[in-house]
Amino acid sequence: MTESLVVFLFIWESISSINACTLPVHYCDPSDHVPQILYPCNNTIEALVGSKLEITCRVLTELHPTVSMIVYWLANYSFIEDYSKSARVKEVHTERRDKKAAYVEVDLKFSEVKIKDFEVNFQCVVLSEEIEQERFVFIKPAVSNVASDFVVILVVLISITLVSICMYKFVKSKHLLSYVILK
Ligand SMILES: *[C@@H]1O[C@H](CO)[C@@H](O)[C@H](O)[C@H]1NC(C)=O
Ligand SMILES: *[C@@H]1O[C@H](CO)[C@@H](O)[C@H](O)[C@H]1NC(C)=O
Numbered sequence: 120m121t122e123s124l125v126v127f128l129f130i131w132e133s134i135s136s137i138n139a140c141t142l143p144v145h146y147c148d149p150s151d152h153v154p155q156i157l158y159p160c161n162n163t164i165e166a167l168v169g170s171k172l173e174i175t176c177r178v179l180t181e182l183h184p185t186v187s188m189i190v191y192w193l194a195n196y197s198f199i200e201d202y203s204k205s206a207r208v209k210e211v212h213t214e215r216r217d218k219k220a221a222y223v224e225v226d227l228k229f230s231e232v233k234i235k236d237f238e239v240n241f242q243c244v245v246l247s248e249e250i251e252q253e254r255f256v257f258i259k260p261a262v263s264n265v266a267s268d269f270v271v272i273l274v275v276l277i278s279i280t281l282v283s284i285c286m287y288k289f290v291k292s293k294h295l296l297s298y299v300i301l302k
Contacts, residue, residue, distance in 0.1 A: 154188055154245050155179045156254045157222075165261035166236075172229040174256055176243030180221045188247040190225045195239050199227070202239070207231060232258065 157177040166172045178190050192210055194202035199210050211226040227241060242255045262270075 153179060153181050154223075154247055154252070156243060156245055156252055159243060159254045159256035161255050163257045163259050166229075166232045166258050167261045168232055168234055170232055172232050172258070174227045174241065176225045176227070176254075178223045178225075178243075178245055180223055182216065182219070182221050184221070186248040188223070188245060190223050190243065190245050192225060192227045193240075193242045193244060193253075196242070207233070208236075 155178065157179055158175060164174065176190060176192065178188075180188060190212070192199050194208070199208055202208060207230050209228045209230075211228055213224045213226070215222045215224065225243065227243075229236070236258050237260060240255050240257065242253050245252045
């Protein structure tokens with residue numbers, strides 16, 4: 120019983136870790152510092168070569184800003200216009216505000232992800248009079264669905280084998296035990 124529970128948890132963990140990359144983003148270590156980069160979080164995201172991709176740099180700002188601020192992306196420490204002269208990668212700026220807060224968002228839009236993007240440090244930079252902040256994000260090749268399905272099937276098969284072996288050993292040891300007691 121315990122074994123099947125362990126195996127179930129194991130399978131569940133494998134499946135959820137595979138799906139983790141499709142879950143919505145979470146903000147990293149929030150502080151009360153303003154302006155503050157809410158996303159990206161110095162992390163790695165997955166993308167398929169040839170697919171579209173959008174990475175948003177989300178910055179929390181003051182509701183009534185007193186100092187000017189600029190937000191931009193860098194690719195390997197160069198400006199995006201220099202990294203992608205053909206406008207394959209573009210920056211799109213938007214500002215949002217509600218009653219409590221204001222945000223500046225700069226989307227990094229890829230019309231098509233290329234292999235060379237996988238080795239690049241994409242950095243969102245916030246420059247205001249007092250401070251400079253940056254957060255980076257790396258892109259790594261996504262495991263395609265076929266491959267992840269294969270992994271799930273493999274994990275299930277291995278688990279079933281392990282359970283069978285454990286049960287076999289368990290039953291066998293019980294038999295031995297009763298044999299010893301009878302003797
Ligand atoms: C970015 O930098 C990394 C390491 O510094 C290097 O391997 C890679 O080739 C660079 N990529 C581009 C497109 O400049
Ligand atoms: C993210 O990386 C930058 C350097 O690129 C560093 O200055 C910053 O402290 C890091 N932030 C977090 C939350 O790890």
